[in-house]
Amino acid sequence: MASIESFSSIFSSTAMKFPSPKLSHMAVSTTRFPSISVAPMASAHLMAATTKHSAKPTKTISVVPPPTPTSHTNSTTTTSVPTKKVLVPVGHGTEEMEAVIIVDVLRRAGADVTVASVEPQLEVEASGGTKLVADTSIKTCSNQVFDLVALPGGMPGSARLRDCEILKEITSEHARKNRLYGAICAAPAVTLLPWGLLKRKQTTCHPAFMDKLPTFWAVKSNIQVSGGLTTSRGPGTSFEFAICLVEQLFGESVAREVGELMMVCASDNESRKEEFNTVDWSVDHIPRVLIPIANGSEEIEVVTIADILRRAKVDVVVASVEKSLKIKASQGTRIVADKLIREASESIFDLIILPGGIAGAERLGKSRILKKLLKEQKLAGRIYGAACSSPQILHKQGLLKDKKATAHPSILSSLANVVNGTKVVIDGKLITSRGLATVTEFTLAIISKLFGHARARSVAEGLVYEYPRS
DSSP states (O other): OOOHHHHHHHTOSSOBOOOOOSSOSOOOOOBOOOOOOOOOOSSSSOOOOOOOOOSSOOEEOOOOOOOOOOOEEOSSOEESOOOOEEEEEEOTTOOHHHHHHHHHHHHHHTOEEEEEESSSSSEEEOTTSOEEEOSEEGGGGTTOOOSEEEEOOOTTHHHHHHTOHHHHHHHHHHHHTTOEEEEETTHIIIIITTTTTTTTOOBOOOGGGGGGSOGGGBOOOSEEEETTEEEEOSGGGHHHHHHHHHHHHHOHHHHHHHHHHHTOSOOTTOEEEEEESOOOOOOSSOOEEEEEEOTTOOHHHHHHHHHHHHHTTOEEEEEESSSSSEEEOTTSOEEEOSEEHHHHTTSOOSEEEEOOOHHHHHHHHTOHHHHHHHHHHHHTTOEEEEETTTHHHHHHTTTTTTOOBOOOGGGGGGSSSBOOSEEEEEETTEEEEOOGGGHHHHHHHHHHHHHOHHHHHHHHHHHTOOOOOO
């Protein structure tokens, strides 16, 4: 049985050095994880967790046995871990950040993840308007055995999952055989509760649905592990949720590597953002934002930026620089753009944001239409930005000249005027970010500049994301 310390050490509040990541060639700096509280064990049997509330995000757990390591290798991972099969079901109205973050993080850890549609077709429109294409239909999963079933939330997505009889049978049988299962946001209350899969389980969910849970078993923690069930609160806790699932599947060392790779938590001396040459970004109309995407774009960044901006009532256009609207992102998620870049270029946007992903950034940088749009954006004095590896595109076009910026640690040495020790850098009408888990902060900074801090804080609360009051 896994020791309590193995779980708590991953989310320890003490900064710690990790081994060199084996999951990607992108090197990252030391990270920190938020603290947890752990239920004491009265015996060797699994037991329900108790919660200790604190100002920092917490998780409470009942310890589950760790898997036995074997050798496994895929395109993003070369580490000594077992092959694990994971089912992530999606439907119309599924929360896109939750679905994509769960899939991305688990695939980086080495899991064989199947995204299955509960709809008659593979393409689903998520709750924030992003169109995702599943790998298969839920019908094809009936006779498969999975190590983990992870349900994203969102409405009406959670209700669509609840009403899928095939998924109900798969998950119920899975839980009956004491395999791992999890749910986030609305899904614990809307999906698992009616299926009878929360009995005698301490559970958390999105604050808007807490009153649906049995009062005695409801817990207000970001992560709640109770036996084989893991639950979490919302899009803003998706990284914690996914990494907790990674640890239960693969063990502490892999979870550490994934956490470091994704830049989930900052060190004590890292700030949320730094701003130079402050100017007003507000406009007298609904802001229009262009997010160009390509094969190999980082799906977490594409989906997070689009989802959070749309929550703030921004008019977002996701445009493909490929010949097709459909692109395959860096970790295999298929996203359907709203338009092709040529069609999008006929409009004027208040802000153009480039998501990262090494292969995606290279393809964005080769788009003549996008290059022209970025040049015109700069000349017209409009706003532009980039995350992760994409600041290099701006650098090559001379759009970072005399500007302070940040980027993914793997490309910082190729940039000038780099600002270290912060997630987001704003210089006039330029905004840059380190990418991956820092993109939530990046997008909230954009909302704060466009609408003010109150709007950004309101959006953060809906995400269940910790954000300063002022």
